[in-house]
Amino acid sequence: MLIAGNWKMNLKYEDILKFKDILTDLKLDNRVEMAIFPQFPLLYSAKECLANYNIQIGAQTCSSELKGAYTGDVSVEIISDIGCKYCIVGHSERRLFHNETNDFIKKASNLLLSKNVIPIICVGESKEIKNKKNTNQFIISQINECVPDNISSNLVIAYEPLWAIGTGVIPDYEEIFNVHAIIMNELSYIENLKVIYGGSVNVENCSKIFELNNVHGALIGGSSLKFKDFLAIYESAVKQIE
Numbered sequence: 329m330l331i332a333g334n335w336k337m338n339l340k341y342e343d344i345l346k347f348k349d350i351l352t353d354l355k356l357d358n359r360v361e362m363a364i365f366p367q368f369p370l371l372y373s374a375k376e377c378l379a380n381y382n383i384q385i386g387a388q389t390c391s392s393e394l395k396g397a398y399t400g401d402v403s404v405e406i407i408s409d410i411g412c413k414y415c416i417v418g419h420s421e422r423r424l425f426h427n428e429t430n431d432f433i434k435k436a437s438n439l440l441l442s443k444n445v446i447p448i449i450c451v452g453e454s455k456e457i458k459n460k461k462n463t464n465q466f467i468i469s470q471i472n473e474c475v476p477d478n479i480s481s482n483l484v485i486a487y488e489p490l491w492a493i494g495t496g497v498i499p500d501y502e503e504i505f506n507v508h509a510i511i512m513n514e515l516s517y518i519e520n521l522k523v524i525y526g527g528s529v530n531v532e533n534c535s536k537i538f539e540l541n542n543v544h545g546a547l548i549g550g551s552s553l554k555f556k557d558f559l560a561i562y563e564s565a566v567k568q569i570e
Contacts, residue, residue, distance in 0.1 A: 330545035333552030386414030408443035430473035455491035481519035492527030
C-alpha cells in the first residue's frame with residue numbers, strides 16, 4: 329500500500345523538522361510505503377532530512393517539457409536528480425488553475441517514466457458528471473487519454489472525485505470499490521499497478537476505505553498537514569494488512 333501526503337502550498341522547512349521528530353514514535357512497515365509531497369523548494373531538504381527513514385519524497389507536478397525556455401516550470405530531470413520516487417500529475421487543482429489537460433498529463437507521465445519516476449495520475453469526476461450517472465464512462469475516458477500508451481509497469485492512479493476534495497464528504501464505499509474495479513480492469517496489463525483513493529480521507533473514515541480490497545492506499549491532503557492524523561492513517565493501513 330501507499331500512503332501519500334500531498335502538502336500542497338503549505339508548510340515550511342521547520343515543519344519538515346517537526347515531522348522528523350514525530351517519526352521517532354512510529355514503526356514503519358515495509359508493506360506500507362509512506363511518501364510526502366512538499367513544495368518544490370523543499371524537496372531536496374526533505375530528502376536530506378529524512379534520509380535515515382524509509383520515507384519516499386515526491387513532487388506535486390512537473391513540466392511536460394524536458395528542458396528549455398519555460399520560466400517557472402520544473403523539469404523531470406531535476407525531480408529525478410533530487411531522488412523523488414513519485415510525482416503527482418493531473419491533480420484537479422492543477423487542471424483547474426493551471427490548465428493541465430489530459431494530453432499534458434500523458435506527455436508528462438511519459439517523461440517521468442523515462443527518468444524512472446513513477447507518475448501518480450489523478451482522475452475523478454465532477455458533481456455534475458456524478459449526478460448524470462456518467463462517472464464510469466468519464467473515468468474510462470480519462471484513463472485512456474492520460475495513461476502513456478506503452479507503459480507496462482509501475483504506475484499509480486489516484487481516484488479523487490472532484491466533489492470530495494476538501495469537502496469532508498466521500499463517496500459511498502461501494503462507489504469507491506466500483507470505480508477502482510473499473511480502473512483496474514482498464515489497466516489490467518500493467519504490472520505493479522496501484523489504485524489509491526483521495527478526497528477527504530481522514531482518521532475517521534480511512535479504516536473503512538482500506539478494508540476495500542482494491543484500494544491500495546490513499547492520497548491525503550488536509551489530514552497530511554496534521555502529522556499525528558497522518559501517522560494514524562498510516563497505522564490504520566498497516567493494521568488492515570496484518
